[in-house]
Amino acid sequence: MSLKILVVDDEKDMLALLSRYISEDTAYQVQTENNPMEALAVFKQERFDLVIMDLKMPKMGGLDLLRQIKKIRPDTSAIIMTAYATIETAVEAIQEGAYDYITKPFRRERILLTIDKALQWRRMIFENMSLREELVQKDATRPLIGSSNAIKSVIQEIKQVAPTTATVLITGPSGTGKELAARAIHQFSLRKAFPMITVNCTAISENVIESELFGHVKGAFTGAWKDKKGLVEEADGSTLFLDEIGDLNLSMQTKLLRLLQEGEYKPVGSTRTRHADIRFVAATNHDLETDIKNGMFREDLFYRLNVICLHMPGLDRRPEDIPLLAQHFIKKYALLYQKDITQISESALKHLKAYSFSGNVRELENLIERGVIFCRTTALEPEDIFPGAGVPADIPSSEMSRDILEMPFREAKEAALALFYNQYIKNALTHSSGNISRAAEKAGIQRQYLHRLIKETGLDAEGFKFSS
Numbered sequence: 150m151s152l153k154i155l156v157v158d159d160e161k162d163m164l165a166l167l168s169r170y171i172s173e174d175t176a177y178q179v180q181t182e183n184n185p186m187e188a189l190a191v192f193k194q195e196r197f198d199l200v201i202m203d204l205k206m207p208k209m210g211g212l213d214l215l216r217q218i219k220k221i222r223p224d225t226s227a228i229i230m231t232a233y234a235t236i237e238t239a240v241e242a243i244q245e246g247a248y249d250y251i252t253k254p255f256r257r258e259r260i261l262l263t264i265d266k267a268l269q270w271r272r273m274i275f276e277n278m279s280l281r282e283e284l285v286q287k288d289a290t291r292p293l294i295g296s297s298n299a300i301k302s303v304i305q306e307i308k309q310v311a312p313t314t315a316t317v318l319i320t321g322p323s324g325t326g327k328e329l330a331a332r333a334i335h336q337f338s339l340r341k342a343f344p345m346i347t348v349n350c351t352a353i354s355e356n357v358i359e360s361e362l363f364g365h366v367k368g369a370f371t372g373a374w375k376d377k378k379g380l381v382e383e384a385d386g387s388t389l390f391l392d393e394i395g396d397l398n399l400s401m402q403t404k405l406l407r408l409l410q411e412g413e414y415k416p417v418g419s420t421r422t423r424h425a426d427i428r429f430v431a432a433t434n435h436d437l438e439t440d441i442k443n444g445m446f447r448e449d450l451f452y453r454l455n456v457i458c459l460h461m462p463g464l465d466r467r468p469e470d471i472p473l474l475a476q477h478f479i480k481k482y483a484l485l486y487q488k489d490i491t492q493i494s495e496s497a498l499k500h501l502k503a504y505s506f507s508g509n510v511r512e513l514e515n516l517i518e519r520g521v522i523f524c525r526t527t528a529l530e531p532e533d534i535f536p537g538a539g540v541p542a543d544i545p546s547s548e549m550s551r552d553i554l555e556m557p558f559r560e561a562k563e564a565a566l567a568l569f570y571n572q573y574i575k576n577a578l579t580h581s582s583g584n585i586s587r588a589a590e591k592a593g594i595q596r597q598y599l600h601r602l603i604k605e606t607g608l609d610a611e612g613f614k615f616s617s
């Protein structure tokens with residue numbers, strides 16, 4: 150089936166010209182529209198692979214049209230045409246999701262080349278998306294990687310406890326695989342036919358967590374215009390994974406205790422008690438016993454959760470797992486980024502083993518992903534893994550690495566951003582001694598946003614506690 154292109158411009162001559170170029174020189178199907186509103190209506194009805202649009206049009210400008218199109222089908226490729234070659238326009242168009250922009254007047258070969266590239270990009274996005282889905286699926290069922298005695302005994306314990314209905318509390322520093330362990334417990338359990346429901350207790354704000362968990366009835370509060378099912382109801386018959394349980398406030402802890410003890414809960418605004426048959430798995434990187442002493446965590450809830458405790462050790466306790474994990478992530482990201490990388494050099498491994506991973510396996514995974522993006526050969530070298538600032542990569546570089554500057558634009562942007570996040574956050578946490586609220590205030594961003602960034606970067610704020 151040939152690919153379809155929609156061209157939108159208020160100048161009819163331009164439409165005729167582009168239509169002629171495309172139909173004479175390519176096998177793509179082309180359709181034209183001189184009214185952006187009508188173009189949008191057509192786009193809603195039909196699937197197009199690429200939309201080429203003029204920037205300045207009456208009724209609706211090209212950037213607005215682009216935004217609407219990306220909202221409807223984000224994987225559509227787009228090219229903006231403009232008579233004004235300003236860098237701001239180009240940046241804005243690219244930020245809104247356009248593949249490229251082209252200035253009028255353009256040569257026939259130039260526009261045809263841009264069209265080909267935009268369509269190739271779309272195909273690549275498509276392939277990457279299905280690859281990503283495949284990888285996510287595999288991640289969900291894949292056992293924990295590692296050959297150390299520590300990880301072997303965790304796997305053994307998981308296999309033993311999984312088929313029971315016992316509540317499991319998974320402890321350990323950030324990025325050690327607690328969520329992966331929870332998935333494995335569910336996967337080896339008798340409930341695996343149903344999806345495991347995950348609640349991230351940090352990510353949900355305090356005022357919505359109750360209704361997220363227990364649901365609400367119509368009229369319970371302003372905006373509750375119909376009944377809403379909570380995650381507890383969705384987890385009925387399956388496993389409920391309470392991630393970062395140490396972040397739950399005391400009043401929610403009390404409600405959760407009731408659910409754990411009696412299997413009972415009440416949706417917000419309801420007087421009727423409901424029942425749910427749930428297997429609970431919880432995880433935390435807090436020291437809950439200290440939290441109990443400080444009055445931050447209910448002791449009775451702790452004992453309810455801690456029927457079976459699985460501890461995920463930090464990477465510093467099992468450095469012998471680093472080579473196997475590194476190899477595993479190389480395979481994963483080489484496949485994702487379609488690169489022919491199969492190995493890691495002895496020297497790179499030596500540096501990794503000597504590196505202090507405050508973010509544990511997640512940080513190792515991020516470093517390898519970055520390495521795969523940078524690598525130009527078939528084996529990862531230390532400079533690929535720690536680009537920009539030499540090895541190890543803790544010293545901020547004042548100049549952007551040559552490697553980045555020589556990459557294709559999109560890869561370079563991704564690599565530079567990853568480097569920026571990592572170094573900015575490390576610096577902020579070092580100065581705040583690991584205090585996230587203070588670091589966020591100084592950076593002028595919300596605490597929750599910084600928390601998310603820290604997690605995505607694979608760092609662990611705890612590791613910065615005594616750093617300054």
Ligand SMILES: Nc1ncnc2c1ncn2[C@@H]1O[C@H](COP(=O)(O)OP(=O)(O)OP(=O)(O)O)[C@@H](O)[C@H]1O
Pocket residue numbers: 288292293294295321322323324325326327328329330392432433434461474510511514604
């Ligand atoms: N043993 C392992 N084998 C393979 N991948 C792992 C392993 N441990 C962790 N990972 C990977 O590291 C990343 C972090 O793991 P996960 O989210 O399970 O950690 P966590 O302990 O729950 O972190 P946090 O406390 O920050 O929520 C994930 O991408 C996961 O797939």
